[in-house]
Amino acid sequence: xxxxxxxxxxxxxxxxxxxxxxxxxxxxxxxxxxxxxxxxxxxxxxxxxxxxxxxxxxxxxxxxxxxxxxxxxxxxxxxxxxxxxxxxxxxxxxxxxxxxxxxxxxxxxxxxxxxxxxxxxxxxxxxxxxxxxxxxxxxxxxxxxxxxxxxxxxxxxxxxxxxxxxxxxxxxxxxxxxxxxxxxxxxxxxxxxxxxxxxxxxxxxxxxxxxxxxxxxxxxxxxxxxxxxxxxxxxxxxxxxxxxx
Amino acid sequence: xxxxxxxxxxxxxxxxxxxxxxxxxxxxxxxxxxxxxxxxxxxxxxxxxxxxxxxxxxxxxxxxxxxxxxxxxxxxxxxxxxxxxxxxxxxxxxxxxxxxxxxxxxxxxxxxxxxxxxxxxxxxxxxxxxxxxxxxxxxxxxxxxxxxxxxxxxxxxxxxxxxxxxxxxxxxxxxxxxxxxxxxxxxxxxxxxxxxxxxxxxxxxxxxxxxxxxxxxxxxxxxxxxxxxxxxxxxxxxxxxx
Ligand SMILES: Nc1ncnc2c1ncn2[C@@H]1O[C@H](COP(=O)(O)OP(=O)(O)OP(=O)(O)O)[C@@H](O)[C@H]1O
Ligand SMILES: [Mg+2]
Numbered sequence: 001x002x003x004x005x006x007x008x009x010x011x012x013x014x015x016x017x018x019x020x021x022x023x024x025x026x027x028x029x030x031x032x033x034x035x036x037x038x039x040x041x042x043x044x045x046x047x048x049x050x051x052x053x054x055x056x057x058x059x060x061x062x063x064x065x066x067x068x069x070x071x072x073x074x075x076x077x078x079x080x081x082x083x084x085x086x087x088x089x090x091x092x093x094x095x096x097x098x099x100x101x102x103x104x105x106x107x108x109x110x111x112x113x114x115x116x117x118x119x120x121x122x123x124x125x126x127x128x129x130x131x132x133x134x135x136x137x138x139x140x141x142x143x144x145x146x147x148x149x150x151x152x153x154x155x156x157x158x159x160x161x162x163x164x165x166x167x168x169x170x171x172x173x174x175x176x177x178x179x180x181x182x183x184x185x186x187x188x189x190x191x192x193x194x195x196x197x198x199x200x201x202x203x204x205x206x207x208x209x210x211x212x213x214x215x216x217x218x219x220x221x222x223x224x225x226x227x228x229x230x231x232x233x234x235x236x237x238x239x240x241x242x243x244x245x
Numbered sequence: 246x247x248x249x250x251x252x253x254x255x256x257x258x259x260x261x262x263x264x265x266x267x268x269x270x271x272x273x274x275x276x277x278x279x280x281x282x283x284x285x286x287x288x289x290x291x292x293x294x295x296x297x298x299x300x301x302x303x304x305x306x307x308x309x310x311x312x313x314x315x316x317x318x319x320x321x322x323x324x325x326x327x328x329x330x331x332x333x334x335x336x337x338x339x340x341x342x343x344x345x346x347x348x349x350x351x352x353x354x355x356x357x358x359x360x361x362x363x364x365x366x367x368x369x370x371x372x373x374x375x376x377x378x379x380x381x382x383x384x385x386x387x388x389x390x391x392x393x394x395x396x397x398x399x400x401x402x403x404x405x406x407x408x409x410x411x412x413x414x415x416x417x418x419x420x421x422x423x424x425x426x427x428x429x430x431x432x433x434x435x436x437x438x439x440x441x442x443x444x445x446x447x448x449x450x451x452x453x454x455x456x457x458x459x460x461x462x463x464x465x466x467x468x469x470x471x472x473x474x475x476x477x478x479x480x481x482x483x484x485x486x487x
Contacts, residue, residue, distance in 0.1 A: 133318045
């Protein structure tokens with residue numbers, strides 16, 4: 001196992017880089033971070049749409065979420081692989097394709113996490129803001145979102161862990177991330193799949209476990225801050241949309 | 246200044262407000278009291294359209310509250326509302342809580358808004374807490390910040406929904422003190438409260454409400470000395486007993 005690591009460690013870490021395109025674990029992380037950053041605004045929009053006072057918008061967002069949650073990520077990746085070139089006119093790299101698919105996928109899941117955080121805020125927050133004459137949009141921007149997004153930092157971290165694991169599907173369409181590296185090592189060695197895939201599993205585990213630990217730390221911070229900050233008993237479930245306007 | 250004309254509201258088949266009529270003149274203080282679930286919160290929340298109504302009319306100043314052509318945000322910015330649970334914004338300091346709406350709604354310059362915020366915090370005795378977050382303040386202090394926040398929009402009318410009910414007894418006085426000061430400054434106020442002392446000292450009228458109906462509208466001294474309606478008699482006897 002150590003000789004596999006010493007011989008192929010670099011391939012697992014950065015792929016062909018610097019002689020070829022960056023790959024391996026570095027590409028896995030790059031794709032994950034890009035997917036999270038791009039999915040975030042989509043998710044915020046989905047969460048806002050899901051709690052919109054306008055029923056048509058609520059229904060459209062609910063349809064999107066339900067649809068995405070009922071489809072395996074792999075299918076979304078295939079779909080992006082074949083449809084994206086038709087829509088944009090250029091063939092995009094497997095990396096871009098996977099990132100797009102992850103944004104569509106995570107837009108729904110992260111969106112639901114943010115929606116839960118929006119709805120968990122006491123209804124009095126909306127009441128107080130609206131009673132000052134603040135508009136629906138101003139209330140969202142200044143009062144509801146800052147609190148809700150802070151409160152769902154832990155679930156965002158969890159989503160990030162899921163994204164990291166999900167990028168492994170990218171090897172199927174040829175993105176040379178860490179799973180792809182492991183596969184090609186296995187193809188070269190032929191006789192030692194157990195060790196190669198054990199190393200791959202260990203890499204994912206160490207990465208995701210540390211991220212989970214980090215998210216636990218963030219969560220504790222949030223909880224501590226919240227318990228210090230919230231003297232206000234949380235009353236019934238709120239809905240930004242409930243205040244007539 | 247504020248007028249209720251045949252106001253009714255239903256939740257489904259449950260009628261929570263029953264042909265409410267009443268007037269509050271400029272500079273008057275009206276105390277609303279009544280048993281739990283009688284519709285006090287619902288009534289006071291209809292005044293700035295935090296609750297809609299099914300029937301009747303509510304006039305504030307010259308404005309029909311439920312006129313869909315009028316901007317509800319402009320209406321609300323002219324009516325201060327103080328909640329039982331304070332509802333301060335926990336992610337903002339006291340000063341920012343007070344300055345937020347003037348900056349966001351009125352477009353006030355930051356400097357001006359913070360000057361005014363400090364002035365208002367001073368008025369409620371909390372200038373030294375300007376940078377504290379709500380979670381670092383006692384209940385009474387939070388409620389005073391909430392009053393300053395409501396005053397920041399210079400509303401001609403202030404509404405209070407049981408502002409002292411969520412407070413420990415030793416903090417009730419400091420909040421009532423601020424409210425009394427407001428009243429003596431000539432503020433038009435509707436207060437849902439069971440604080441008899443406050444009603445007796447400050448209120449021009451007391452409205453007693455039960456099952457969504459205003460059963461009595463009279464002066465505080467008459468209300469507490471000689472309540473006429475049997476339910477009002479029982480109510481007064483009950484709060485005396487405490
Ligand atoms: N969203 C709602 N849906 C259905 N019924 C409601 C709703 N909000 C209030 N009610 C009912 O309306 C009635 C009046 O409630 P309201 O909160 O106005 O009473 P209140 O006099 O303020 O009581 P309290 O002294 O407990 O604050 C109650 O019977 C209550 O159960
Ligand atoms: Mg109430």
